Amino acid sequence: MVAFTNPFFSLFIATLLATYVEAAPWPVYSRHATHRVRTIGKRALQVESYHPKSTFKSFGADGPTVSTGNSLVGSSLNSNAISFVSSLGVDAKDVTWTSGYNAGTAQFAYVKQSINGIPLANAVANVAFDGNKVVSYGSSFVDTKAANIAAAEPTVSWRSVLPEVEEALEGRYNDHNATLEYLARSDGSVALTHVVQIQNTTTNAWYEAYIDAHSGELISVTDFVADASYRVLPITKQSFPAGTETLVDPQDVTASPEGWHSVGRGESTTTSGNNVLSFKGQQVTAQSAPGLVFSAAYDDTRDPTNAVNLNAARTNAFYVLNVMHDFSFRYGFTEQAFNFQLSNLGNGGRANDRVLVSVQDASGVNNANFATPPDGQSGICRMFIWDITNPNRDGTMQNDIIIHEMTHGITNRLTGGGTGRCLQTLESGGLGEGWGDAMANWFHQTSAQTRDYVIGEYVFNNRRGIRSAPYSVNRATNALSYGSLRQLNEVHSIGEVWANMLHNVYAALVDELGFSADKLTNPDGREGNIVFMRLFMDALSIQPCNPTFVEARDAWLTADQRRFNGANRCTVLRAFASRGLGLNAGADFRDDNNVGNC
Numbered sequence: 001m002v003a004f005t006n007p008f009f010s011l012f013i014a015t016l017l018a019t020y021v022e023a024a025p026w027p028v029y030s031r032h033a034t035h036r037v038r039t040i041g042k043r044a045l046q047v048e049s050y051h052p053k054s055t056f057k058s059f060g061a062d063g064p065t066v067s068t069g070n071s072l073v074g075s076s077l078n079s080n081a082i083s084f085v086s087s088l089g090v091d092a093k094d095v096t097w098t099s100g101y102n103a104g105t106a107q108f109a110y111v112k113q114s115i116n117g118i119p120l121a122n123a124v125a126n127v128a129f130d131g132n133k134v135v136s137y138g139s140s141f142v143d144t145k146a147a148n149i150a151a152a153e154p155t156v157s158w159r160s161v162l163p164e165v166e167e168a169l170e171g172r173y174n175d176h177n178a179t180l181e182y183l184a185r186s187d188g189s190v191a192l193t194h195v196v197q198i199q200n201t202t203t204n205a206w207y208e209a210y211i212d213a214h215s216g217e218l219i220s221v222t223d224f225v226a227d228a229s230y231r232v233l234p235i236t237k238q239s240f241p242a243g244t245e246t247l248v249d250p251q252d253v254t255a256s257p258e259g260w261h262s263v264g265r266g267e268s269t270t271t272s273g274n275n276v277l278s279f280k281g282q283q284v285t286a287q288s289a290p291g292l293v294f295s296a297a298y299d300d301t302r303d304p305t306n307a308v309n310l311n312a313a314r315t316n317a318f319y320v321l322n323v324m325h326d327f328s329f330r331y332g333f334t335e336q337a338f339n340f341q342l343s344n345l346g347n348g349g350r351a352n353d354r355v356l357v358s359v360q361d362a363s364g365v366n367n368a369n370f371a372t373p374p375d376g377q378s379g380i381c382r383m384f385i386w387d388i389t390n391p392n393r394d395g396t397m398q399n400d401i402i403i404h405e406m407t408h409g410i411t412n413r414l415t416g417g418g419t420g421r422c423l424q425t426l427e428s429g430g431l432g433e434g435w436g437d438a439m440a441n442w443f444h445q446t447s448a449q450t451r452d453y454v455i456g457e458y459v460f461n462n463r464r465g466i467r468s469a470p471y472s473v474n475r476a477t478n479a480l481s482y483g484s485l486r487q488l489n490e491v492h493s494i495g496e497v498w499a500n501m502l503h504n505v506y507a508a509l510v511d512e513l514g515f516s517a518d519k520l521t522n523p524d525g526r527e528g529n530i531v532f533m534r535l536f537m538d539a540l541s542i543q544p545c546n547p548t549f550v551e552a553r554d555a556w557l558t559a560d561q562r563r564f565n566g567a568n569r570c571t572v573l574r575a576f577a578s579r580g581l582g583l584n585a586g587a588d589f590r591d592d593n594n595v596g597n598c
């Protein structure tokens with residue numbers, strides 16, 4: 001066994017073992033980190049599961065070191081992890097290897113606690129190493145010295161109680177081998193359990209049942225299926241006629257580690273969460289069934305204000321803005337980069353500024369808007385009803401409009417450091433409108449074949465949408481260029497020029513580098529649509545306050561230099577120059593096609 005030099009030894013011995021005996025009364029939220037009550041099946045059986053409180057510690061450069069001086073390779077990861085964990089005060093014979101792997105210079109090890117060789121299902125630890133240094137560890141190990149531990153020999157077989165368990169969980173045993181494991185309970189005892197998988201292939205339910213091996217009772221479950229579901233217009237679809245779908249667990253836990261429904265120390269069961277509050281008047285939409293099921297089905301043959309439609313609209317706004325939060329987080333719009341969150345989960349930046357989206361807002365029709373105050377104050381998105389058709393249509397069921405609005409929040413926060421003061425000139429305000437359309441365009445391109453793009457077609461009930469021409473690489477379809485700015489003096493019109501330039505940049509990058517369908521979650525992909533969004537987002541933080549078109553273009557080139565070592569400079573520059581924003585374009589707004597040495 002190796003030893004660890006460990007300057008903080010006495011500090012973390014105290015945090016390794018959870019103190020798990022509950023005292024009462026605790027506030028309700030004190031159970032969020034350790035308990036979960038699930039409502040199972042049509043009969044709404046309630047099962048509470050318990051997970052000992054976990055501790056997590058990260059070390060800086062002077063963290064514990066493997067004192068042999070050897071770096072950790074291959075099978076020694078196993079023994080090093082076990083000896084590190086046992087150095088925290090657990091007997092090494094009570095630590096059992098689970099799994100581990102190497103990733104570059106990092107090694108990740110996962111172990112579990114055991115009692116006389118029988119593993120404890122809910123007492124686990126993980127250790128991350130870098131070379132011979134411990135980077136961090138997490139642990140839910142429990143102190144079993146004083147615990148009431150069940151006898152190690154089962155007195156009830158799981159086969160004898162399986163019919164009752166199957167009936168209780170409304171499913172069937174799936175023939176996966178049962179295991180015998182201990183389970184730490186919240187009263188401080190340790191139960192001996194048979195762990196048996198129960199599945200229902202009709203409802204897609206899939207549980208591990210923990211059956212007490214002495215009483216035969218079902219005492220806990222693992223739910224393999226996460227269950228939030230939203231009937232919405234998927235963000236890659238433009239508007240309601242493309243069809244709503246039920247999406248299960250669309251949240252991206254990298255960007256939203258506590259999911260979409262965490263509020264302070266609690267969990268909501270409504271369209272209120274850490275990133276977004278979606279409401280009309282004072283009202284949110286509540287889950288339509290337990291387990292975060294939001295199933296209202298929009299019907300556009302009825303008025304938007306119909307109760308079901310309103311619930312569907314609030315759900316869609318909640319969903320779209322959360323996806324916008326999650327995807328933009330991956331591309332750099334994080335807590336420290338002034339994003340919108342109720343809690344920043346300890347990641348810096350100012351909090352208490354989740355996006356408030358007012359659906360069917362009464363203050364207007366045939367439009368939408370987004371107010372972006374400084375970091376630390378909520379952004380407010382107002383979505384209106386459109387009264388061009390009968391029945392009216394709801395802007396919230398037109399994803400390109402919501403995306404456009406949320407992009408105002410992203411661009412106003414990333415430009416100029418979160419002040420909300422840096423897209424205020426006519427020209428930069430025009431860029432702001434252009435980014436909104438270009439962002440929606442990016443979401444709705446679904447293949448390597450870049451299509452012309454029209455925004456607002458459904459609510460405006462017009463195939464040409466709400467802008468003067470489709471965005472296109474074809475000059476006959478859209479002739480806007482930098483020189484057009486001489487004739488334009490309104491932000492949306494100016495925005496069309498910029499959005500059309502970005503459409504051309506996008507098409508050039510996708511033609512050259514291809515298209516990735518993983519664009520929302522894989523910002524490190526090398527395909528053209530991902531590279532485009534990297535440059536889009538990076539440039540926002542680089543550009544000056546109240547940028548001009550020329551400065552915004554330069555920020556794209558700088559972003560490319562920084563992230564891709566200039567690999568896309570000529571592709572990007574040629575696309576801008578094809579619409580008059582060449583290297584010699586200046587404040588006189590004359591088209592220039594100069595591309596230097598490209």
Ligand SMILES: *[C@@H]1O[C@H](CO)[C@@H](O)[C@H](O)[C@H]1NC(C)=O
Pocket residue numbers: 041042170171172200201202203
């Ligand atoms: C699956 O669940 C449905 C709905 O609760 C129930 O009707 C059906 O009997 C279950 N199937 C099994 C195999 O238990």
Ligand SMILES: *[C@@H]1O[C@H](CO)[C@@H](O)[C@H](O)[C@H]1NC(C)=O
Pocket residue numbers: 177
């Ligand atoms: C399941 O248990 C049987 C009998 O003990 C054993 O032969 C088989 O290898 C086990 N299967 C798996 C996948 O562990």
Ligand SMILES: [Ca+2]
Pocket residue numbers: 335338339340341349350351352353375376
């Ligand atoms: Ca913030």
Ligand SMILES: [Zn+2]
Pocket residue numbers: 404405408432433436
């Ligand atoms: Zn706008």
